Amino acid sequence: MSHEKFSSVIETLHECMTACNHCYDSCLQEDDVKMMAECIRLDRECADICGYLEQALVRGTPFVSDLAKVCATICEACGNECKQHDHKHCQQCADACFKCAEECKKLAS
């Protein structure tokens, strides 16, 4: 069954979605919000695609590879942005994004 076959990547997607939404929420509360604008934008992009793929995998989507590919691209872009910022929430988010990008790449291939 889909949800068992993909249980590891579903967990990773869930962690990445959580890290991105937490980073988004925290960035909006930083003193220098302007510096975080691109991070806020990419956090939302990444949270949305991870949340999407997570649901799609559990419901047995026939489009695993196509969706995983675009998810890997977005996770990587978000990770690259986040790792430039010293905030703890950004560094943790970068880690979650890169881990998720790796798992999505495997899924896509």
Next chain:
Amino acid sequence: MSHEKFSSVIETLHECMTACNHCYDSCLQEDDVKMMAECIRLDRECADICGYLEQALVRGTPFVSDLAKVCATICEACGNECKQHDHKHCQQCADACFKCAEECKKLAS
């Protein structure tokens, strides 16, 4: 922080979303799909609202109580439909829905 404060209910929402999408996927593969039509419909409703609330909680939504209330209503309806069917995926889904409805009711009050 939102994602820590709500970590228990986020986990429960995630389990319910997973159970509903798995039940949806399984119902579509049953011999008697017609008998499962309402279950399919409610599984999707419930998966979508649980996935929605999960994300909203992590991103620090100001609408926790309003969203939790509607989520409880939908989880309960889905649980009531699922428990009428003997399939293992339906029974497991009913359990996840009722547990999630309870946690959402607490969150709403």
Next chain:
Amino acid sequence: MSHEKFSSVIETLHECMTACNHCYDSCLQEDDVKMMAECIRLDRECADICGYLEQALVRGTPFVSDLAKVCATICEACGNECKQHDHKHCQQCADACFKCAEECKKLAS
């Protein structure tokens, strides 16, 4: 059929979702992003619930009233935030939000 019965409110939800996402995108590009932080947050909340309800109405959700009620609350909050800012995208978003809140209230009752 659901999608015909609700065609007017679906159009209004779609316009509100579009206005909110456009306002979100524009706020992130303003010079004073910090001043727009709450607007960014509420734009996303409102875009997400409008997009959600729009889909739910077309697919024949049994939870029209419950969902419309929470959507009205979120639209109203977003409109109240947006109308405090002079940017054209905020003023247009406020109009779309208040219009949508009204239609959702009717749907909820």
Next chain:
Amino acid sequence: MSHEKFSSVIETLHECMTACNHCYDSCLQEDDVKMMAECIRLDRECADICGYLEQALVRGTPFVSDLAKVCATICEACGNECKQHDHKHCQQCADACFKCAEECKKLAS
């Protein structure tokens, strides 16, 4: 601005999402639901990705091409399934899917 630049494809995505959700809802009410199981599944996949891309375009996503590519793939698959069924909702959905697949392919290139 994103929402003006993409207004034509956003309209097409919206029509496709609406057609898919209407087809999904109608399939669940058909006498022979089993025959429609794959149509139900693909309608949901297609509605979800169209709704997703629609929002992403309006919020100025940096991932237009990647997302449009996967959306074109899913629209085409849904259209191919729907056109096999004589129901009016399936035929209309197939038309909407093929039109949307074409616009997404242009966007992706």
